[in-house]
Amino acid sequence: MNELYFTEEHNLFRESLQDFLQKEVVPHIDKWEETGKIDRFIWEKFGEMGFFGIAYPEEYGGMGLDFFYTVILLEELQKINSGGFAAAIWAHAYLAMTHLNAEGDTRIKSEYLAPSITGEKIGCLCITEPFGGSDVAGMRTTAVKEGDHYVLNGSKTFITNGVYSDYLVVAAKTAPELGGKGMSIFVVDRDTPGVSATKLDKLGWRASDTGEIAFDNVRIPVANLMGEENKGFGYIMQHFATERLIMGINAHARAEYAIDYALEYMKERTAFGQTIDRFQALRHKIAERKAEVEMSKTFNYAIAYRLDKGEYVVKEATMSKLTATKIADEVIYDCLQMLGGYGYMEEYPMARLLRDSRLGPIGGGTSDILREIIAKMIIDKKEYKVQTETKA
Structure with missing residues (x-):
């Protein structure tokens, strides 16, 4: 089945990435999980290997490769068992950088996208607010134009890379009276006066720096507006399809990793004179869960x-995130059970995997919100259209 989508070049890339992750990342994961901070050197190594430039134009140092290279990167990141590290990488490469590439002008791409590809600069995307959650249109952060600057006030929360990143891609209301139609997107340097961040203590994704960010009279040059003023909501909606599919791919990959690990354990663990992979109840549970993961991956x-x-593909990507994250949680729950008491021990991977997976049905739009979005599309026949306007 993989031959439908993956060429020999894809497979070689996967092997190279696996080798890189085992040598350069895995030895540091436990430390990063404990400290909640990823060492800076690994970002530069990712940049040197070209991993941040997979999807981006060659003129800014990228490689302009097809989306299945991204699929490979996402899958392999899930299989080193640190949802936080994986999130930090893809939030930089596919949330912050996506907006730079799509809405940034030539200067912004040169000053922010190019060094993001090399790993010299790290970005984060700031949309969610403390009182807004999935209600993007209801955000309260404002950016008021004063001469050649915008003055930014408000706050964001649950921002991956929100503490240690170098720049922030921020959504704010430039015309609050227009509601969702009065929103704009800006790139903001971390060291701009008035920007502050507080690190959040999370159940999982512990290697990543998730932050709550405050903007207190932050002055942003007009030139740092990305795309057109008041078009920001459309830009955000345009990229939601990619974000949701990414989270769906992450889900099927971590579920697959959980099953593979459980099967290896079951081949070695004995009870009542035989390995536990010979017990019908356990065999059938694994068979059922593997079927669900394969269906999710194929979709x-x-x-x-x-x-x-x-x-x-906003409808299908929304379906992907909704179903794949649910399947992943259930698969990992059952795989932890296969390990018995050892599944509950931190020295085994399932405890961390279970915690990390639980973010799937929450982040990037909760499952409850996604169900309503899907219902609007299939029952109310609502159409979400792509927006293509960008800043010259």
Whole structure:
């Protein structure tokens, strides 16, 4: 089945990435999980290997490769068992950098996108607010134009890379009276006066720096507006399809990792004179869960193919995130159970995997919100259209 989407070049890339992760990342994961801070050197190593430039134009140092290279990167990041590290990487590469590439002008791409590809600069995307959650249109952060600057006030929360990043891609209301139609997108340097961040203590994703960010009369040059003023809501909606599919791919990959680990354990663990992979109840549970993961992966690959061809797959990507994250949680719960008491021990991978997976149905739009979005599309026949306007 993989031959439908993955060429020999894809497979070689996967092998190279696996080797890189085992040598350069895995030895540091436990420390980063404990400290909640990823050492800066690894960002530069990712940049040197070209991993941040997979999807971006060659003129800014990228490689302009197809989306299945991104699929490989996402899958392999899940299989080193640190949801926090994986999130930090893809939030930089596919949340912050996506806006730079799509809405940034030539200067912004040169000053922010190019060094993001090399790993010299790290970015974060700031949309969610303390009182807003999934209600993007209801955000309260404002950016008031004063001469050649905008003055930014408000706060954001649950921001991956929110503490240690170098720049922030921020959504704010430039015309609050217009509601969601009065929103704009800016790039803001971390060291701009008035920007402050507080690190949040989380159940999982412990290696990543998730932060709450405050903006107190932050003066942003007009030149740091990305795209057109008051078009920000459309830009955000445009990229939601990619974000949701990414989270769906992450989910099927970590579920697959959990099953593979459980099977290896079951082949070695004995009870009542035989290995536990011989007990019918356990065999059938694994068979059922493996079927669900394969179905999820096959669906995700098909949607990735369509996304790569330029289709706006917001409905299917929303379905991917909704179903794949639910399946992953259930698979990992059952796989932890297969390990018995050892599944509950921190020295085994399942405890961390279970905690990290629980963010899937929450982040990037809760499952409850996604169900309503899907209902609007299939029952109310609501259409979400791609927005293509960008700043010259």
